[in-house]
Amino acid sequence: MAVPTGEQGLTAELVYIGKGLPADYGQADVQGKIVLMDGLAVPRAVKTAGEHGAAGALFINAKYTHEMIVSPVWGNPTPETVNLLPKIPVVSVNHADGQLIKSSFENGAKVSAFIQTEVDTGWRKIPTLVAEIKGSLEPDTFVMFSGHIDSWHYGVMDNGTANATMMEVGRILSKHRDKLRRTLRLAFWSGHSHGRYAGSAWYCDTHWEDLYENCVMHINVDSVGGQGNDVLTEGSSMVEMVDLGAGPIAAIANQQFTGSRFSRAGDQSFLGTGTPSLFMGLSEREPSQEPASQAFSLLFGGGRAGGFGWWWHTTEDTIDKIDPANLVRDCKIYVSTVYQACSNAVLPINQAAAVQEIKGYLTTYQQQAGERLDLSKAIMRLTDLDTKVSRAQALIQNASFSETQISMINERLMELSRLLVPLNYVRGSIFDHDLALKAVPIPALAEIDQLSRSEIGSDSYYQLRTLLGRRLNQINYTLLEANREAEQLLEIITE
Numbered sequence: 001m002a003v004p005t006g007e008q009g010l011t012a013e014l015v016y017i018g019k020g021l022p023a024d025y026g027q028a029d030v031q032g033k034i035v036l037m038d039g040l041a042v043p044r045a046v047k048t049a050g051e052h053g054a055a056g057a058l059f060i061n062a063k064y065t066h067e068m069i070v071s072p073v074w075g076n077p078t079p080e081t082v083n084l085l086p087k088i089p090v091v092s093v094n095h096a097d098g099q100l101i102k103s104s105f106e107n108g109a110k111v112s113a114f115i116q117t118e119v120d121t122g123w124r125k126i127p128t129l130v131a132e133i134k135g136s137l138e139p140d141t142f143v144m145f146s147g148h149i150d151s152w153h154y155g156v157m158d159n160g161t162a163n164a165t166m167m168e169v170g171r172i173l174s175k176h177r178d179k180l181r182r183t184l185r186l187a188f189w190s191g192h193s194h195g196r197y198a199g200s201a202w203y204c205d206t207h208w209e210d211l212y213e214n215c216v217m218h219i220n221v222d223s224v225g226g227q228g229n230d231v232l233t234e235g236s237s238m239v240e241m242v243d244l245g246a247g248p249i250a251a252i253a254n255q256q257f258t259g260s261r262f263s264r265a266g267d268q269s270f271l272g273t274g275t276p277s278l279f280m281g282l283s284e285r286e287p288s289q290e291p292a293s294q295a296f297s298l299l300f301g302g303g304r305a306g307g308f309g310w311w312w313h314t315t316e317d318t319i320d321k322i323d324p325a326n327l328v329r330d331c332k333i334y335v336s337t338v339y340q341a342c343s344n345a346v347l348p349i350n351q352a353a354a355v356q357e358i359k360g361y362l363t364t365y366q367q368q369a370g371e372r373l374d375l376s377k378a379i380m381r382l383t384d385l386d387t388k389v390s391r392a393q394a395l396i397q398n399a400s401f402s403e404t405q406i407s408m409i410n411e412r413l414m415e416l417s418r419l420l421v422p423l424n425y426v427r428g429s430i431f432d433h434d435l436a437l438k439a440v441p442i443p444a445l446a447e448i449d450q451l452s453r454s455e456i457g458s459d460s461y462y463q464l465r466t467l468l469g470r471r472l473n474q475i476n477y478t479l480l481e482a483n484r485e486a487e488q489l490l491e492i493i494t495e
């Protein structure tokens with residue numbers, strides 16, 4: 001959320017700044033002015049406007065205005081992050097009104113704009129609903145199946161259909177509770193939009209140890225059953241979870257799920273706890289040139305799908321946008337996925353895929369850094385780890401184990417996730433939450449990009465090498481521990 005203007009509003013000169021990318025500002029003087037931009041109101045654009053001294057921001061959306069969140073602070077602010085909350089008022093208008101505003105610039109006229117915003121920001125109690133169906137063999141461990149319950153306007157698709165899916169999954173699995181090896185924990189978050197994931201972040205902060213020790217995976221559901229939402233190949237997934245999602249999607253929708261890397265969004269508050277994660281949205285539209293679709297695909301995932309529909313986050317998210325057949329299809333996929341997650345003897349986590357993905361990123365970073373940074377120790381450890389984990393997975397497929405062995409195998413698989421998920425996705429402390437801003441893979445090494453462009457021998461070169469050397473110690477040691485876990489895993493399997 002942005003800031004309120006008060007009764008008097010804000011009157012200032014309006015400056016059109018294209019898409020509001022840093023490059024779009026060029027020589028424009030926007031100090032104390034209101035910047036007018038095309039696109040959805042996203043944190044990056046508001047941050048850039050603030051950095052250039054703008055006094056307000058006005059976004060021109062699509063046919064309808066889309067409600068958005070412009071704060072990069074994940075969950076409750078702390079003394080370290082409170083200053084990152086947006087400091088300027090932000091409003092959005094629809095495309096038609098935007099064209100009208102733009103037309104007032106004709107003949108180079110200076111345009112003055114008046115905006116007034118009402119925003120209520122403060123500390124509030126918000127509800128978190130949690131329900132459990134206890135597993136029979138490993139009841140202390142649990143699969144967390146979550147979705148947000150707060151919505152914009154009617155919010156039938158986002159997130160009414162997802163809430164219904166969670167209840168249906170709970171209803172069906174409760175009839176088969178004797179077959180659930182581990183516990184199913186359903187969690188309905190508030191604060192998804194109005195608190196920037198405040199509900200899930202609070203839950204993580206409050207139950208950190210339980211999540212770290214016992215949560216085997218997080219499955220999320222958002223905006224299912226939309227009309228025309230027939231692309232089921234691109235949903236968010238950690239690479240180690242793709243196989244789990246791919247089975248039900250192939251069986252029920254006859255599509256080959258490849259998944260997209262999670263962006264920093266969608267109540268993914270459980271990366272620090274090293275929790276493998278599957279799905280946010282499941283079914284989307286074909287990519288299109290429609291502005292809402294373009295913006296959406298850049299916000300989430302790899303930009304290969306077209307989002308949830310033009311009605312997403314507007315007043316038009318009503319029941320006529322839901323296709324009952326699609327909702328049944330999506331719900332079946334969730335029932336099957338969650339059931340397998342709760343009942344498979346050995347945890348369906350493809351750790352070899354995670355190791356190979358991380359190795360791929362590090363290899364690319366090594367090429368980028370060249371002689372400036374030596375990543376060879378990390379890459380060597382990943383090669384060793386890949387050999388061990390791949391061998392373990394092949395052995396697991398072709399053998400049967402005692403109950404004790406299965407529990408021990410699962411513990412080692414979870415330990416591997418506790419090491420690999422933060423390595424792949426977390427920049428700061430595992431007890432903290434990174435900002436809701438775009439992050440590169442293995443975010444602890446984000447500065448490799450700057451290092452590769454720095455002049456060898458310059459101050460910034462030495463500073464970046466010092467920083468990255470420390471970060472590399474963290475990565476190398478994590479991989480040493482992961483190799484030890486993989487050795488123990490092999491010992492259990494080959495006993």
Ligand SMILES: [Zn+2]
Nearest residue numbers: 158159222223
């Ligand atoms: Zn949603």
